[in-house]
Amino acid sequence: MKRTNVSSSNIASIGYDSDRRVLEVEFLNRSVYQYFSVPENLYNGLMCADSHGSYFDSYIKKGGFRYQRII
Numbered sequence: 001m002k003r004t005n006v007s008s009s010n011i012a013s014i015g016y017d018s019d020r021r022v023l024e025v026e027f028l029n030r031s032v033y034q035y036f037s038v039p040e041n042l043y044n045g046l047m048c049a050d051s052h053g054s055y056f057d058s059y060i061k062k063g064g065f066r067y068q069r070i071i
Contacts, residue, residue, distance in 0.1 A: 008052040016043040023060065024070075032071040035060055 001024045003015035008028075015024040016038075023038040023046075042059055049055035 004047070006047075006052050010053040011056060014043075014046060014052070016040070018043075023065075025056065025060075026071075030071065031069060033067050033069050035065040035067045038063075038065055 001015040001017055001022070003013035003024060003026055005013045010028060011025060012028050012030075013026040016022070017024075018040050021037050021039065023035040023043055024032060025035070026032045038060065042063070045059065046052060046055050
């Protein structure tokens with residue numbers, strides 16, 4: 001999945017597959033996680049957020065989405 005680099009104290013890059021509704025997040029420690037059934041509006045909000053890390057924590061991490069570490 002193609003990811004976009006972001007400026008964050010915790011997140012290195014973010015990708016999204018709109019067909020599968022999969023959000024992929026690479027953290028600065030190089031671990032990569034996929035989050036499943038994430039609505040596109042949450043991805044858009046994450047990409048537009050002033051703080052990617054705060055948005056991710058509030059809406060994705062605490063949103064209860066099923067996830068899997070892939071790297």
